[in-house]
Amino acid sequence: MADYNLALQKRPTYGVPYNNRGVIHLRRGALQSALDDFNLSIKYTPKFLLGWTNRARVRTLMKDFDGAIADFAEAEKIDPAAPQVAGNRCITWGMMGKYDQAFADCNGLIEKQPKNVYAINNRADVSMMKGDLDAALKDYNTAIQINPNNVRAHSGRGQIYERRKDLAQARADYRAAAYSLTKFDELDVARARAVAQERLAALTPQAPAGATGRRVALVIGNGAYKNVHALPNPPRDSKLIANALRDVGFQTVISVSDLTRDKFFEALQTFAAEAEKADWAVVYYAGHGFEIGGVNYLVPVDAKLAADRDAEAQAVALEQVIAAVGTARKVRLVMLDACRDNPFAPTMQRTLSLKLVDKGFSNIEPGAGFMVVYAAKHGETAMDGDGGTDSPFATALAREIKEPRVEIRKLFDIVRDDVWSATRHEQQPFTYGSPPGREDFYFAAGK
Numbered sequence: 001m002a003d004y005n006l007a008l009q010k011r012p013t014y015g016v017p018y019n020n021r022g023v024i025h026l027r028r029g030a031l032q033s034a035l036d037d038f039n040l041s042i043k044y045t046p047k048f049l050l051g052w053t054n055r056a057r058v059r060t061l062m063k064d065f066d067g068a069i070a071d072f073a074e075a076e077k078i079d080p081a082a083p084q085v086a087g088n089r090c091i092t093w094g095m096m097g098k099y100d101q102a103f104a105d106c107n108g109l110i111e112k113q114p115k116n117v118y119a120i121n122n123r124a125d126v127s128m129m130k131g132d133l134d135a136a137l138k139d140y141n142t143a144i145q146i147n148p149n150n151v152r153a154h155s156g157r158g159q160i161y162e163r164r165k166d167l168a169q170a171r172a173d174y175r176a177a178a179y180s181l182t183k184f185d186e187l188d189v190a191r192a193r194a195v196a197q198e199r200l201a202a203l204t205p206q207a208p209a210g211a212t213g214r215r216v217a218l219v220i221g222n223g224a225y226k227n228v229h230a231l232p233n234p235p236r237d238s239k240l241i242a243n244a245l246r247d248v249g250f251q252t253v254i255s256v257s258d259l260t261r262d263k264f265f266e267a268l269q270t271f272a273a274e275a276e277k278a279d280w281a282v283v284y285y286a287g288h289g290f291e292i293g294g295v296n297y298l299v300p301v302d303a304k305l306a307a308d309r310d311a312e313a314q315a316v317a318l319e320q321v322i323a324a325v326g327t328a329r330k331v332r333l334v335m336l337d338a339c340r341d342n343p344f345a346p347t348m349q350r351t352l353s354l355k356l357v358d359k360g361f362s363n364i365e366p367g368a369g370f371m372v373v374y375a376a377k378h379g380e381t382a383m384d385g386d387g388g389t390d391s392p393f394a395t396a397l398a399r400e401i402k403e404p405r406v407e408i409r410k411l412f413d414i415v416r417d418d419v420w421s422a423t424r425h426e427q428q429p430f431t432y433g434s435p436p437g438r439e440d441f442y443f444a445a446g447k
Contacts, residue, residue, distance in 0.1 A: 027190065065096045117150055144157065172272065215331075241284045244398040
């Protein structure tokens with residue numbers, strides 16, 4: 001925002017910065033401020049298509065449907081084939097109750113771009129407006145198959161399952177849409193996420209009186225990558241951690257290796273159902289992982305990222321892992337021994353301007369009651385271990401969690417110090433967030 005303000009001070013009659021600042025206002029839900037900026041964008045740069053389509057979106061949200069349709073018509077004169085016209089006008093027609101026109105726009109765009117998830121979601125939303133839940137469900141399923149991380153599709157599908165009284169599946173979809181670690185949500189995504197958060201809270205069973213003491217863990221080691229160099233250590237590291245968790249009394253430890261995209265999401269969904277019945281839910285992941293476009297991703301073994309934007313469809317957003325532990329009653333912990341250079345980078349086409357770090361994972365802000373531990377601080381990379389040894393992080397973690405009466409917050413301080421020392425000050429683990437503050441938590445309770 002500050003950069004756009006500065007740009008407009010230097011060049012106040014150039015329309016593009018007004019449009020870009022308007023988009024920020026739109027993300028924040030400040031519709032009138034967004035409208036004012038889009039008006040100025042059109043005034044000063046009338047041939048800039050996005051000024052027209054963005055103003056049309058705001059007018060739609062403000063229920064000025066005639067104004068929105070007129071703006072789309074102006075945008076169409078600039079570029080009759082622009083996907084922003086049909087893709088967004090579809091929703092405007094739908095909100096007007098003109099479903100034939102809405103489906104004509106969505107269908108035409110999807111025929112040209114069959115993997116355009118934005119258009120597929122919009123068509124599903126129009127079907128929901130019309131009351132055709134079967135058609136909406138089909139489209140949401142398609143969107144999720146293309147991009148399993150998609151917030152809008154999970155939120156929309158969750159609403160359908162809730163209406164049909166399939167509350168377990170509704171909760172699963174709401175979970176997948178509810179958690180955010182960044183502040184970069186588009187307005188459509190933010191609204192879908194808000195619905196998911198509200199409905200998940202309403203549908204989550206109340207915890208029974210008293211603690212059950214049940215502790216569950218999902219341990220993943222991805223090493224046998226098919227399209228980039230393999231990592232020998234993660235499967236071995238994951239077995240080390242799984243055994244350590246069993247040794248300290250975890251009732252359920254699901255240990256899996258070399259997960260493809262679909263198997264990865266399936267494992268998270270299965271584990272989330274276990275977490276709902278537990279006091280502790282812990283995920284440990286070793287493998288490739290990095291930040292792209294402001295989102296941290298864990299990488300399945302079958303991923304093939306020709307372009308950076310392929311990550312959202314082929315990798316697993318960290319938010320999905322957070323969601324898997326999110327319904328545990330007390331400790332919600334994610335440990336990532338995955339802060340590595342992006343192995344796809346040398347050949348990957350770059351299309352996204354937003355990049356928060358040059359390597360490893362970016363900084364995050366987990367919600368209250370969540371604890372996320374990186375094997376290496378944001379923007380840094382983790383070591384694998386030499387000569388067939390376990391990674392420094394896995395080695396320290398497996399040793400320290402067996403120590404009795406070491407509170408979890410202090411334990412990860414000790415792990416940090418051990419790794420810092422073992423790597424001769426080249427790797428420093430970092431902890432984000434914290435478990436609930438009114439209680440102490442121990443991996444090994446001792447006497």
